Amino acid sequence: MSIKSELKRKSLHLTGLTVPLIYICCGRTATLAFVGLAFAVFVILEPFRIVEEWRDRIKYGLLKIYPSPQLGRGIEFIEGHIDDITRPHEREGIAAHIYFAAASFVVVYFFPREMAIGAITVATLGDALAAIVGKSFGRHRFSNGKSLEGSLAYFLTAIFVLTPLVGLFPALASALVGTAVEFYNLPPDDNFSNQLAVAFTVFVVDSLLPFFSSIACL
Secondary structure (H helix, E strand, O other): OOHHHHHHHHHHHHHHHHHHHHHHHHOHHHHHHHHHHHHHHHHHHHHHHHOHHHHHHHHHHHHHHOOOHHHHHHHHHHHHHHHHHOOHHHOOOOOHHHHHHHHHHHHHHHOOHHHHHHHHHHHHHHHHHHHHHHHHHOOOEOOOOOEHHHHHHHHHHHHHHHHHHHOHHHHHHHHHHHHHHHHHOOOOOHHHHHHHHHHHHHHHHHHHHHHHHHHHHO
16 A cells, blocks of 8 residues: 555544544543444445445435436545555455444443553554554565564554553553554454553553562562
């Protein structure tokens, strides 16, 4: 994918920051309702994105009701942009936004406020910066196509986001884990696994800190 297409994809990906913003402004219940509704809409629309015949049926139906050249060009414009930002494995499979919404719901439901906000923000902002920095400035590449520069961008973003929310040690541990998950693109999709990995790591480290502190005081 070209840097131009990557920028368009990540610009859309950054709309995921609305989830932590809603959590901060409106609370947990409103966030769960928003994410749950988004997930339901995504699931309903997803077959029409994948199955071209169904999409064409809707398109031609709209043009039959409102035969406008402007409408036809508008539909083609949207389709072109969607195709441009779609990764090869998503053309006949589940796209990233569904995985992202599902993971966000799980993280908000099961984890404390600061952990959920941090994990979703890192998975959104860190992933975007890793891709953009890697595409633009990546010079030291690995066999899977990822770059040292992109991974470093993710790692530093995670520390910057998480430290004020959960403290330095949980931030460092979860930044390392999140970087590894992003690098290896753990299944089913890194938009799902990244959020859960970061939130779970913060939770575990935060839970163990009092134990280690008590041992250090002995």
